[in-house]
Amino acid sequence: MDQQIKQAQAAIDQANSSVQQAEAAVQQARSNENLARVTAERWANLLKRGVVSRQDNDTAQMQYEAQQSNVQALEKAVAAGRSNSSAAQANLARLNQLQEYLTVRAPFAGVITVRNVDSGVLVNEGNTLLFRIAQTDRLRTxxxxxxxxxxxxxxxxxxxLTIPDLPGRKFNGTVARTANALDPATRTLLxxxxxxxxxxxxxxxxYAQVDLSVPRSDPPLLIPGDTLxxxxxxxxxxxxxxxGTVHFKLIQLGRDFGDRLEVLSGLEEGQQVAVNPSDAIREGVTVKPATAAKRP
Known part of the structure; x- marks a missing residue:
């Protein structure tokens, strides 16, 4: 690619030099044209006075016309040279643009997380994943x-957001956008x-857990997960x-929140349930309830 760019630049320099030479030739031809015009006018005046012959006047007039034709030909040569120079400059611009493709530029600042190519690897257009970059100053979930x-x-x-590997830490986030439509398969909103x-x-x-506080007109009944x-x-x-007697009741579960479970039916608000019931807890036995420690 560098060699092609050097050749294209040399072609531009050569075309510009040719244009300069042609423009100098046009200036010289215009000077000769002016001289031929003045000479032709003089011979025409002398012919009117009968001082010179008609043949000498015709020769002067033909020389003037020849100089006019020469100027027009040289002006066309200058236009052709400029056209060649423009074409060479367009070719150089095309090569420079192609050379820019050798540098892979990310659309944003971030960290490269995946690199699939090394130096010397053949890259096919459109079907090779070169890099994967992550913008880590703001994450999406x-x-x-x-x-x-x-x-x-x-x-x-x-x-x-809470991360299991970072206990005790919470990260504030904001709802950026929604799908504005439910998934027909899961009936959920992305x-x-x-x-x-x-x-x-x-x-x-x-992996993260997202706590999105959503007020509900009919809040669900939740029980600790270790009571199930x-x-x-x-x-x-x-x-x-x-x-103080124990009675095992069948319940219908809803969503699983990890440490809490949603109960759709089978329980009523205010009922006491045993936490981590052992094998000693059987139907009808009498126990002495104790208040469990509050969860953080």
Whole structure:
């Protein structure tokens, strides 16, 4: 590519030199044309006075016409030379543009996370992934919000991210945009949350939990995850009656929030349930309830 650019630059220099020579020749031809014109006018005046013969006058007139034709021919040569120079400059611009393709420029500042090529590798146009770059100063995370909560999600709404590997830390985020339509397969709304990451504590690709506080007109009943008892006849919880007796009740579960479970039916608000019921907790036994420690 460098050799082709040098050849193109040499072609431009040669074309410009030819144009300069042609322009100098035009100037000389115009001078000769002016001299031939003055001479032809003089011979025409002398012919009117009868001092010179008609043949001598015709010779002077023909020399003037020849000089005019020579000027026109040289002017066309100058135009052709300028055209050649423009074509050479366009070729050089094309080569310079092609040379710019040798440098891969990212559309934004970031960190290269994947490199699939090395020096000397053949790259095919359009089907080779060269690099993957991540913009880490602001990260995006996507979550699917159930249909029952979709109406309450708004752009600009606050969200909080927690990372299992970074206990005790919360990262503030904001709802940037939504799909504005539910997925017909899952009946969920795709939501994008953007999180500032100027400190670089978060890394692209990490697993995160998003806490998107959405007010609900009919909030669900939640129980701790360690109160669930799974048996062959279905999920159950050990309910402690007011008299201290234990009664296992079948429940219908909703969503799983990790440390909490949504109960759709089978329980009522205010009922007490046993946490981590052991094998000693059986139907009808009497226990002494104790308040569990509050979760952080």
């Amino acid at each position: 996507y979550l699917n919000v159930p249909q029952v909560d979709a109406q309450a999600v708004r752009v600009g709404q606050a969200a909080f 939501v994008e949350v953007q999180v500032p990451n100027s400190s670089g504590a978060l890394m692209p690709g990490e 008892v799974v048996r062959s006849d279905g999920p159950q919880v050990a309910v402690v009656n007011p008299d």
